[in-house]
Amino acid sequence: MTFQTAPMTPVVKWLLIINVAIWFVFQVIMEGFLRVPFTSIFGLFPGKVLFDFHIWQPFTYMFLHSMQVTHILFNMLMLWFFGAELEQRWGSKFFLIYYLVAGVGAAILYCLGVWVYALITGSQTGLIVPVVGASGAVFGLLLAQGMIFGERIVYFFMLFPMKTKYFVALMGLVQLASLMTSSVAGGEVAYLAHLGGIVAGFICLKMKGWFDRNEWKKKAKSKGRNLRLVVNNEKNEKPPKYWN
Template sequence: MNYRYQMSSISFGGPLTPVVKKIILACVGVFVVQLVAENPMIQYFSLIPEAVLGNFYLWQPFTYMFLHGGIFHLLFNMLALFMFGCEMERHWGSQRFLRYYLVTGIGAGLCVFFIPSTYHIPTIGASGAIYGVLLAYGMTFPDRIIYMYMIFPLQARYFVMIIGGIAFLSSLSTANTGISNIAHLGGMVFGYLYLRVKPGNLLYPIKGAYYKWKLRRAKKKFMVYLNKKERDRDKNHMIH
């Protein structure tokens, strides 16, 4: 299926696609607001598990991915989004790409909840979603050449394996590096599940457990009914 966009060209990397453009503009706009109101933005819109669980700031697993910790953090994330996200949006179409981006970004944020020792630490940045986009790129275009560190040519599949391995090993470390490696890894995991596992298959174990519970409940009710009938019959026999 072909998709046609009204796109503005930039000097390298191909044309800028609609959803990628909107995400970049949103992140840049939020960053400008951070420059003048950093503390309130971090307090209310970064991802702080304590605030989500204690104060019910349920929007934070969504909003955190639009905040960034500095100009270079923003620049590198948006550059990666442009380089790989535009290609995926052209390949998938805007709706599917946006859905995937949000699923991986929110999924990456939810993975932060697996580390209770960091519940009080704010997490910000689009890196989790970006890692999800990188995974999708490697799975969709495995033979494309990517220059790691702008020097070493690698096929996309191996590039994704390397950064995934780095994210996994880094997530095992207890050192406080200021980088949420568990979110990076989570973005890739949620991306893989989204691409490889059908929604029906994800729900199948839940449905199976629910139907088993209903069956056990029905059997229990039926046994109670039979026992009651048996007691009533015995009572009637005793009266006669």
């Protein structure tokens, strides 16, 4: 897939800085060298969220990554490529809200899926395996790109032209197929969290559309109430006028 040169917008810039700083200082140095159990406290453990009420984990996990440089590098590049244009379109405030909703929503849906899977199969693996990374939020950004810029042509693997909306649908199907051919926890890749980011992003955008329509209706009604018709029946006067 090819991208236009993305700008460096304020929230995207700070998210990049925060993610990289947390990864390098707290995970590489403090956890990797000083053996501070940072990930076990702030990573996403569905079992700890359910039984120990570690309710901060569905938020904090998205700022942590694995020790593999490629993990954080790929996520940060996708955050930049997908996020900057959306922040320009939406403004920084809603962009940050959307990003966090997609990430937290991905974690919540992941936990629900793992809990249900554990109840049905009796397997406890998904409850104790940690999930880290911004991928859930990034997949939410990917969905928004497909919904807003769906007609734009991109080149999949630099070779195959397709519309962005079809590329997003293809990526969603790939995640679903990968999930179906692995466990719910997804092995080393939390495919369910990726799908959760897509679902959470979709719900968030639909709610935004609903609120926006209601605001427009309120404004239209307000303008209608303030509209007055003035009629002057005096001869040789100008025709009636509306004013707002």
